[in-house]
Amino acid sequence: MNIRKIAIVDDDPNSRKNMKFRVEDSGFEPVIIEGTFGNNKKRLIDTILGLDLYGVVSDHHLSPGKMASFFGAELLADLYDNQIPNILITQFFDQDADTSIRKYRQKLPAVIGRGGSDDYDLIGNLLKMSEKEFKEGPSHERKPHRALIRIDNMQRSIGEGLIEGIITNWNSDVTVKFPTELIPKNVQSQMNRDKVNRLLAFVNTGAVDSRELYISDIHLAPSFEGIDGLD
Structure with a gap:
């Protein structure tokens, strides 16, 4: 053998x-x-x-x-x-x-x-x-799902190439950090540094540990494209 x-x-x-x-x-x-x-x-x-x-x-x-x-x-x-x-x-x-x-x-x-x-x-x-x-294909823990990422204070959350936010449909009590470069440049340019920002992304929300999370395909939530009501 x-x-x-x-x-x-x-x-x-x-x-x-x-x-x-x-x-x-x-x-x-x-x-x-x-x-x-x-x-x-x-x-x-x-x-x-x-x-x-x-x-x-x-x-x-x-x-x-x-x-x-x-x-x-x-x-x-x-x-x-x-x-x-x-x-x-x-x-x-x-x-x-x-x-x-x-x-x-x-x-x-x-x-x-x-x-x-x-x-x-x-x-x-x-x-x-x-x-x-x-x-x-990915297991339950690795399968990507559409998720909302809330960034309460963009100015404060950016540091050393990182940004932090809350993935509300994973765990709204845990702040997750991720490389700012994962956010496309055109999306970064439209984010407001003085207000709450909401992003949509694909996240493996079945992950048990925050270290297992990945974030991909980030873009602005619809509220930033002319739809009111989230604030």
Whole structure:
């Protein structure tokens, strides 16, 4: 029986070694990706696509060890388009969830914190979940729905490339931050910095944890297109 291969993308030698053991214990053959790729994401993707792989496990921060200047999330988002099951691992899940991970979260079925579980089946189960999304579509927790995002104070909520708002049909008690660049420039130009802004977007409102949320296809709510009554 052929053992399926899993590529490991990580800039830290110790982390690569630890992940190698986890991949082996999950019943796969680990393939360590080595080298320096700078900002040449295409070369790294071509290297991965040239291998006979079942899936990819990647660290999020690839720059400290000078492996790549881009994030692992960006790499895996492109591999998602090639329908390669993948898992993103990060030591800074809480720190990056709203920023460099949320930017690509729609194409990241499985994101876990480093060392967060001793379950030897975890890698295999998460890769199967990722594969299932390609074959059957998103799960309840990952399926996008039209949602309303309320931004009470745009001036206050913008900082360090982030904006914060309340996704009212997900959890009206929780403020969610997301990269401002997810809002198209033409929409940003029409938003009022002194009043409540309401945006429509697609959000996976079945998510249990705010770190699992993704936001896409943002545009102005109808009230900003001449329909009164929301204020």
